[in-house]
Structures are given as structure tokens and as C-alpha cells.
Amino acid sequence: MPSAPARRPGPRRGRAARPPARGGGPGARGATGPDRRARAHVLGALYAAAAGGLPILADGGYDGAGIGVHTPIKQPAGNQTLSPDSRTYNQLLRSLRCLGERGFALLKGRWRILQHITAGPSTIGDIARAALVLTHFEHNWLPEIR
Template sequence: MIAYRGMVDVPRELVRHLARLLAAERRARGTRRGTRAFTCFYQALLVLIWFRKAEDKTLLGTGFGVSRATAYRSVAEGVAVLAAQAPDLHEALQQVADDGWSYVILDGKQFDRDCDRVAETALSVKGDTIDVWYSGKHRDVGATHPSDHATDGLPTWTSDAMPGHLHDLTCAQQQGITAALNRSAAELNLPALSDAGYDGAGHGIKTPVKQPNDGRRLAPDNRTTNRLLRGLRWHGERGFAILHGRWKSLHHTTSGPRGIGDIVAAALHLTHVEYRHLPEGR
């Protein structure tokens, strides 16, 4: 095995931030000093290298002089402490409202997975047996994550992983997203813009006007509304690009589908730290 020097393009402040979270976790667990393979700083560095480069954990552990099991355990602990820092939906909406944004963007993305450790099935509306995590829309196995984005596209919140076969609106309803957005529109004056996949989501969630079934053209005012929505909603795609492009561990994960939710939430918190989008006191 050949060793070589490497670099990772994350700021030292981010490593220190994660190291403080790991130190607090060790104190909460009552971990005795000197009983871990390496310090909180180097564990944080290992975790961030995995997030940034998606390197093989066995080789990554070898580079740090720890075993394969220790490398896997260290990354899992880092993901857990980061995911615990991610805001819930109500906190995210309140922060966006306090920051003075006039609306949020509701969108969803499927994150692919590269393992076959899932054998869950369900009955389709036609009564056929289908793979719970297979998306006919994307023709791939993965987990769907509805999320909210600020006006400038910065992702502010991501949901838990939902089975890939579910419709976007069904995912949002089962996660309580539509109810939270209905409330924020009424109480915080913070409407949500979304695509046609969320049609019928309720008050305050603006979707494009659908084309008439009889083939007639939309009225000019409806076409203008749709054009305006398209011109504003594209920032939601930028939000996913920020997450997906910055943290390569999200490209193809070997985690179980339900574990993807913690990885995405952890990446969201790392993004918030880098963009300084944190509530006061954190």
C-alpha cells in the first residue's frame, strides 16, 4: 500500500466546529480521556474528508492509522452529531421569516444508493407488488427528500428519507410539511412556491396552473403566473446543487435508505456553518 500527501478544501473553522460537537458528545457519554483512537480534531477531519471526497472508509482509516471498524464508527458518530444540529421545519421557517425573506421554495430530490440491502415491498394502486424504494420517475432505487429553500436558494431544511415510489405530495403530507407551510403562510406571511407535483397541497403553497385537458391554451394571466413561478422557483434547484455539489458523500451512498436522511441532514448543517446561516447562540 502506497501512502501520499493529500488536502481537503474545508475551512479550519468547520473542523473546529465539528470537533467541539464531538467533544460535547464524548462528555455526554462519559468517555474517559485517552480511551479513543484519536482526538476530536482528527476525528472531525476524518469525517469531513469523507463528506467532501466520499473516500473509501477502510482506506481513509488506514491513512489515519485506525482500523476499518474504528473508521466506520467514527464517521457514523460524526454524522449523528451533525444531524442532531439540523433545524426542524418550524425552526427553519421561523428563521427565514425573521431574516425578512418573502417566500420559501418547496422542492424534492431523490438521492441514489449503491447497495441492495433493501427488500421492502408494497402494493401499488393497481394491486401489483412493487419495490418500496424504487422510483418509476427516476428509474432508480433511492430515497426522496422534500426540502425548503430560502429565496436565494440556500437550503434551509430537509426531511427524513421517504420511499422512492411515493409521489411528491404524498411525501410532503406524511412528513407534515404541507401543514407546516399552510401555517407559515397564514401566521408568518411566508408562502411557499412549488412545482406541479404539489398541486392541491393547500393554502399558501403556490403551484403552476395546469394546462386544460381539452387542449385549449391557458389564459394570458395564467401563463404570466406560471412564467413568474418558474422565474422564482429555479433557486430551489440551486439549493440542491449546493448540497450535492459540495458534499460528494451524497452522490452515491451505501447506507440503508433510512440512514440517508441523517447524512443529508448532516450535510445541511455543514452547509449552514459555511454560509453562516445559523440561529443566534449556535
Template sequence: MIAYPAMVDVPMELVRHLAGLLAAERRMLGTRRGSRALTCFYQALLVLIWFRKAEDTTTLGAGFGVSRATAYRYVAEGIAVLAAQRPDLHEALRRAADEGWAYVVLDGKLYDCDRVAETTTSVKGKSIDAWYSGKHRDFGANIQAVIRPDGLPIWTSYAQPGHLHDLTCAQQQGVTAALNWAAAELELPALADAGYDGAGHGIKTPAKQPADGRALAVANRTVNRLLRGLRWQGERGFAILNGRWRTLRHTTASPRRIGDIVAAALHLTHFEYRYLIESR
């Protein structure tokens, strides 16, 4: 391999923040001083380069003078300590209400991954690919997110198989129940697209076109236009995550780990946006 100088555009404060989380993890595990190939600082830098530039892990490890297995282990450890900072959904909603936001946005995304051989049984009793989405015609994991009206995601879910619809994923993870609670107790409704129709009174969705082909009533068209006008900015949430952390655009890891990878990227994003309480 040929080494060459390179740079990564992450703030030094973020490297130190992650290094602090890794140091706390090592103390909890009882890791002896000097027994690791890299210090916490350089492990943090390795992890952030992987997130920011989606570097090949083997090549990235070689650049830091560690083996392929060590590089994979260090990245996995970094993902784990970051994902452990995942905010609680009810606390995130309560904070959004306390900050004065009038609503939040619920959205879902299929995170692309390599083809997976795992199968499951469909509602029709047929064997199908568990991680294949017929809607997107691709393999991936379904991730749900709750986003502020200005586009900053405040919570992301665990990964679920791509064959599931957004509404099913939101219901199975208790997202719809939490949002209905927020609308009733915090006066914080959620806006969502038509795929969440039937999620509950706290989640506002557009009126669907009548099945008989009749045009929507003027009142319904007006409400739909209003919802689109309010929701579009919030749907930037996934774009903020994917645009900043390139490793989210495609993963070769197990799709079950995608939820933790996205949660880790969410914590990094919150730090850069000064949304963490300790970073304010």
C-alpha cells in the same frame, strides 16, 4: 495498500466544530479518555473526508490506521451528531420570515441508492418495490427541502420510500401544514412545482394545462411564467448540497438513513455559509 499524501478542501474551523460535537457526544456517553483509536479531531477529519470526497470507508479507515468496523462506526457516529442538529421546520420558517424573505421554495429530490428488495402494496393492490421511483426509473429515497429564494436550503426532511410522490411525502411529514401555517401567520408563502398541486393555499403552484387540450388563458400563462422566474433560484438548494458533499450523489447505505445523511450535510453547509447562530 499503498499510502499517498492527499488534501481535503474543508476549513479548519469546520473540523474543530465537528470535533466539538463529537467531544460532547463522548462526554454524554461517559467515554474514558484515551479509550478511542482516534481523537475527536481526527474522527471529525475522517467524517468530513467521507462527506466531501465519498471515499471508500474501508480504505479511508486504513489511511487513519483503524479497522473497517471502526471506520464505519466513526462515520455513523459523525452522521448522528450532525443530524441531531437538524433545525425545526417551524423555527426555520420563522427565521426566514424574520430575515425579510418574501417567500420560500418547496422542492423534492430522489436520492439515489442501491437496489432494495423491500416491497409494499400499491394503491391498486399490487406488490411493488417500495424504494423504486417510476418517475425517475431508479431506486432511492424521497427527501423534501425548504429553500430560501437565494438557493440556501434551510430544512430537509426524513427519508421516505421512493415510490411515493412529492406531495404525499410532504403531507405525511407535515411539511404542507407547516407551510400553510407560515403563509397565514408569517405572510411567508411557498412556491412549488406542479407536483404539489392541491397542497393548500399557502403553497403556490403553476396552473396545469387543461385536460381537453385547450390553451391556458393568458392570465394563467403569465402567473406560471412569474412563478418559474421566482422559483428557479431556490431550486438550486439540492445542487448546493450535492455539489459540495459528494457522498450524497449515491449511497450504498440503507435508504432509511439517507434523511440523516442529508440533514448532516445540511448542518455542514449551514456552518460554511455562516448560517448557524453560533458561527455568525
């Protein structure tokens, strides 16, 4: 008896293909996307840290994020230049941020798990702290305990 012809993979006939849902939930219209939800989550943590007196150094993407979040001052429109005070502020902000960026680059380059992590924020913090301690141990940067 001849076997039935192999069915080709693909959408079933007779049913209209439904476009993929955009945003947060399955088929939810007007829901926030993952980037917006992540930004809201991060800003909540930043505001809590700023309320505790910790200055937050951010890049230009967080311009207008709120009080306590320090972002670079933008170049004025036209042929105007920034004042020397504003240029100095931007240079100091860049020099402080580069230390943190370098530290993150060192950790991400050494520990593969930090390159594409999808865990929750508290779990990421625990993993990053463990990676930092191990990196300090590896480079012999740990202080002596007496």
C-alpha cells in the same frame, strides 16, 4: 470421515415463503407507505410556514396541496391555451423556483453527504445550513463582520 455437503443458501424447505410487507410497518395491511408519510410530514411544515405568511413555491406534484402553496396552473383540456395572466404567473413561479433549485443543486454537487441523506428533517436542516455556510465561506460570499 467425509464432511457434510455444503448447504446452498436460500429459503428453508418445508416453510412457505412469506411475501414482503408493503407499506409502513412489518406486515401491517393498509398502512401508509413511506412516500405518503413523507408527503404528510412535508405538508405539515409547509402549512406552518404558510400560516406565518411565508409563500410556498411548489411544483405541479403538489397541485391541490392547500392554501398558501403556490403551484403552476395546468394547461386546459383540448386545444385551449392558458390566458396571458396564467402564463405570466407560471413563468414567474418557474423563475423564482429555479433560484432555489440551483442553490440545492450547488449544495448537493459540492457536499456528498447531501446526495443520499436519510437523517430526520431537523438534522437534515442543520446539515444543510452548515453546508451553506461552508459554501459561502469557500466562495468568499460571507458578509464582512465589523
